[in-house]
Amino acid sequence: MGRYRTAVTGLALAAVAGPAVILLGAGGAAATTGSARPAAVALVQEHFALTSNVAAPAKEHVKARGVLTATGTAYPGKRKHRTWLVFKRGSVRMVTTQVSASASVPNPATCKFTEVLRGTYQLRGGSRRYAKAAGSGHYETKIWGKLTRKNGSCTAKLASVRQGTWTWGSMSW
Numbered sequence: 001m002g003r004y005r006t007a008v009t010g011l012a013l014a015a016v017a018g019p020a021v022i023l024l025g026a027g028g029a030a031a032t033t034g035s036a037r038p039a040a041v042a043l044v045q046e047h048f049a050l051t052s053n054v055a056a057p058a059k060e061h062v063k064a065r066g067v068l069t070a071t072g073t074a075y076p077g078k079r080k081h082r083t084w085l086v087f088k089r090g091s092v093r094m095v096t097t098q099v100s101a102s103a104s105v106p107n108p109a110t111c112k113f114t115e116v117l118r119g120t121y122q123l124r125g126g127s128r129r130y131a132k133a134a135g136s137g138h139y140e141t142k143i144w145g146k147l148t149r150k151n152g153s154c155t156a157k158l159a160s161v162r163q164g165t166w167t168w169g170s171m172s173w
Contacts, residue, residue, distance in 0.1 A: 046135065046171035048085065050074050053165045055145075067171060068092075068130070090128030092173075096121045096139060106147055111154040115143040125172060130173045137169010 039149035062074040062085050072087035085092045098119040106113040123135040135145040147154040 021141040044171060046137075046167075046169065048167045049164065051162075053160075053162055055158055055161045055163075068173070085126075089129075090126055090132045092126040093124050093132045094121050097122055106154045108154065110147055111147040113147070113160070115145075117143075119139040121167065121169065124139050126173075132173040133171065135169055135171035137165040137167055139165055141165040 027117040044067040045066060046064065048061045049065075050060045052060040058076070060074045061071070064085070064087065065073050068087070070087040070089070072085060072091075075084045075086065077083055077093075081096045081098070084093045085094060085097070096119055098117055100119070101115070101117045103115040104113045118140050119138070121137055121139055123133045125131060126133040141163065142165075143161065146159045148157045148159045149155070
């Protein structure tokens with residue numbers, strides 16, 4: 001699977017938002033087979049955390065915790081709001097829907113700002129071991145940024161940015 005880029009989305013500080021949606025979630029009771037793999041019909045709890053230190057990243061670090069416990073890389077899809085979560089044993093396709101967004105105005109003294117995006121996601125298949133992945137849940141993306149200062153005021157240029165997406169919902173595969 002190659003790398004994909006997506007259009008930058010977000011609020012007033014769109015360059016900071018990166019792909020507006022990016023992650024998966026948790027909720028349910030685990031039913032497992034002899035291979036410690038969940039039964040195909042069971043929806044089990046799953047949490048994903050996606051992090052990056054750049055605005056509008058082409059890829060991000062993803063950590064899965066729950067029935068699928070692994071680390072990997074998340075790639076924004078060619079289409080807006082579609083992300084591939086790639087792990088050693090396969091990948092999962094996630095489709096997100098943004099429900100709300102808010103952003104703070106940069107603090108004039110520190111030039112720091114935040115942005116929060118919330119929404120829902122659906123897991124719609126994948127590849128290899130996770131080819132039949134299904135599930136849904138909620139996500140929250142938080143972006144912390146700092147603008148550069150010039151002549152005592154904040155500019156539009158980013159000095160630093162950190163973003164993370166956390167999810168909770170269900171997953172079966």
